[in-house]
Amino acid sequence: MPEKYSDIGQARGAGRESRRTFAFVRPPQLGSSKVAHYPVVIAGGGPIGLATAAFLGKAGIKSVVLEKHNSVSDGSRAICWAKRTLEILDRLGIGDHLLDKGVTWNTGKVYFRDSRDPVYAFDLLADKEQKYPAFVNLQQYFVEEYLLELLAEQEFSEVRWQQELVALESSDSEVVVTVDTPDGRYRLSCDYLIAADGHRSPVRAMMGLDFEGRVFEDNFLIADVRMKAGFPVERRFWFDPPFNRGQTALLHKQAADVWRIDFQLGRDIDRDTVLDEKNVDAKIRAFLGPDVDFDYEWVSLYTFHCRRMKQFVHDRVIFVGDSAHLVSPFGARGANGGLQDVDNLVWKLDLLMQKLAPADILKSYDEERIYGADENIMNSTRSTDFISPKSEISKAFRDAALELARDYPFARAIVNSGRLSVPCVLDESRLMTADEDDFTDTMRPGSPCMDAPLSCGGEPAWLLEHLGERFVGLYFSDSETPIPDAARGLELGGIPVDTVTVAASGQDDGEMCDENGNAYLHYDASPGTYYLIRPDQHVAGRWRQFDASRVADALARATCQTT
Amino acid sequence: MHRELRIDDPDAFYERLIELHANRSAADSQLINAKLILMMANEIGDRGVLDELLRALQDDSSKDASG
Structure with missing residues (x-):
């Protein structure tokens, strides 16, 4: 069975068995010399590709999703769904599912060294009169399953499992893709190809396109474990705790008694040694103590990337989500940023395909979402520089801010354990009409509407x-x-x-x-x-x-x- | 940014500053200095002024001038 992302993480124990799998269904085009045409082909059946198909379907646009694996994500992966994402998914009718199944949280606490009292706590939901909270934590595969149920109920989208886009030819009028299946290859043509094929994007590689930015050398270990634990439901972050001395740690609660523990490891590590189960066990034991029973859900080792493509739109090929931009996970700006891509793109594509807007409107997707991606990359880079200081002086400033934070409230604002995803205000977009009348600017042209x-x-x-x-x-x-x-x-x-x-x-x-x-x-x-x-x-x-x-x-x- | 003296009794201030670092290791002193910079920055408060100070040292024109 092909495993999704087996190169960087693996599901273990109960985690592996609980994922839904989907059989290969022989597509009608296989063995036919005729090239069937669809308005949109989507490469990649992760949360971003599936959400794209769902929004296109809502607009009455047919699409085919090509997913090379046979299951939803095998690991928890993206777990923190921000308020704006929940509002976007609410329009598909699945916001409630996330709210019901997931773990709601609005507050975070930051700890420093051995003290059991936080150096400070923050509340991310200033206005409580909102349908959705600041965050819902839920394993990525649940969200993928909700999207798949949605797609199964409508007639516009089709998800083709174990079918991989392996070649493409883009012309002025269409994109022709070659699809590899267990039973051989076939071709499809489409008006637009949407590449939602993740951070290693094969489509990006096939087109020989750039992916520019910074890669950080620090290593982080995600251990998602199943256990009964009474920790409060909030984001907890430690700088230099006794159980991971000199490094950081992060704890999040997920649905069904799964907890995410994220340990900073430092530079120059040996991957195999770190991932050895004995060593992972020892790290978790140091954190939980000797008596807590736990089982692994998913273990992954990762480094930070803060990178993006120079452009997301390449004629009839459009990049969304991780294929277009990558950030460090401290801030929950990955999948949440990707959903904002989808939200930005689909209505523009709809108007364009109905010939109600000129091709220039796709360029505005590029402009607005590059602006959004740059905001996410900036925040993520700043957090990374604080969490993983690269020099003695950088570490001195970091420790200074942390030590001052308890007695000097101003320093708490400098402590940066991740600036959590807030919706992008499209301030510089040429599509917005600037105020001529007198208004406060809390909400302004470019802002996503606030709920009430x-x-x-x-x-x-x-x-x-x-x-x-x-x-x-x-x-x-x-x-x-x-x-x-x-x-x-x-x-x-x-x-x-x-x-x-x-x-x-x-x-x-x-x-x-x-x-x-x-x-x-x-x-x-x-x-x-x-x-x-x-x-x-x-x-x-x-x-x-x-x-x-x-x-x-x-x-x-x-x-x-x-x- | 002020280039002219604004501190009352600068010798006494300088003495106090050195005293703050007496009998400290280099690492400890670096931490104290970092705290002091953050506290002073907050006292100044004005981002425009802070940026101007940072820019002045980024280019380090004072070093060239003192030659």
């Missing part, structure tokens, strides 16, 4: 449930400022703008009402305020009053129809 609890016909609802998958004009009304007729039925060159109104507190007009005032507060709204919101829930523009021509300009800009 509303009442909808007397029933509780969340604002974000009403946004996404189409352009929305979000109108803040009150009895004296009802939505103008011109704001309804707005359309530009075939792209409609759906209207959602939110009435001020106490002015329930039967649609949605902001009883607690959270939406008005977060959106700095006054009666008459109008937000134009993209299909990926990012703010494209906003005004104190609705003005059809200004909205039309902003919509044209948001869809690359202005020069």
Whole structure:
């Protein structure tokens, strides 16, 4: 059985048996000289490839996912799903699954040396009135299984197991791919090939493309273990603890009594020695003590990479997730960044394929997600420099900040055990219309919309449930400022703008009402305020009053129809 | 950034600074200095000023000037 990622990690014990496997199904094109055409082919059936297929399916676009293995991820891998990711997956209807199955956490604690008291603690969810928490921890394979169930229920996507993309030819009009299967090879053509084939991306290699940036020399050991433990549900990070002297350690709880323990090992290690079960045991025993029973779920050794491709879009081949960019894991910016790629890409591809937007809109995916990737790489690089100081003086500053942190609150902000994934604000995007009216900038053009609890016909609802998958004009009304007729039925060159109104507190007009005032507060709204919101829930523009021509300009800009 | 003296009784300050490091190992002194820099940076607070100080030493024009 081919193992996924066997080169860098391995599932052991119960972990190995519990993964679902999928049989090879002989594709109809095998043995035929005719090349079947699909709108989209996706290389790679990890969380990013599967989510791409799911969002394309939601838009009615057919796709084929080629996955060379026969199972979902054999190891826990990505485990920290950030609030923005949960909101994105909520639009596919599986956000609740993650919330129900996973472990919710909002707080983190940082420990230093032998003290049992943290040097500081942080809360990542400032505003509690949100549908989703700061993070849900859940093994990657569960998320893949939810996505697969979703794909099985719809007719637009097909996942082909044990089928590997082994060659491609890209032209002006299409991409032709050669697929290897246990029964031989066949070819498919597509309008667009989406490469979601991971950090070693064979597609990237086949195209001879660059992957630039820094590789760090420090080594880290992930040991995911099953055990009954009463540790609190929070992110715990240690600098120089007694059980891993001179190094760091990180602990996360996952679903079904699986815990992630991540040990820093230092440079110049011998891989085989480190991965020897006796040595892994000794490390875990030093942490847990002699009496805790545990079983291995997954063990992996890794080094940090902070790298990205120079460009993510290469004509008709588009890179998403780890194939396009890599970060260190301290910050949960890998899969979470990848999901933001998918969210950014699919609506643009949809408009382009419907000929409602010019090809330039794909370039905007490149621009916006390179901006996002650079933000993730910057944060990840800074965390790495703090966690793994490369010189004596760098270590002195690190220890100075940690030693000061207890008595001097300012130093806590300098301590960096990972800056956890927050959604990217697309500040520099040319698709956004800058404010002309006076607004606070907590949320601003480029921001993903913030959630708020509303009442909808007397029933509780969340604002974000009403946004996404189409352009929305979000109108803040009150009895004296009802939505103008011109704001309804707005359309530009075939792209409609759906209207959602939110009435001020106490002015329930039967649609949605902001009883607690959270939406008005977060959106700095006054009666008459109008937000134009993209299909990926990012703010494209906003005004104190609705003005059809200004909205039309902003919509044209948001869809690359202005020069 | 101020290039002219702003410290009252600079000799006394300098003496106190050296005293802080008396009987310390080089590593210990380095840690103390790192703490001092972080504390002073927080006192200054202004990122523009801090950047200016860092830039001044990055280029190290003072060394060339003293020749």
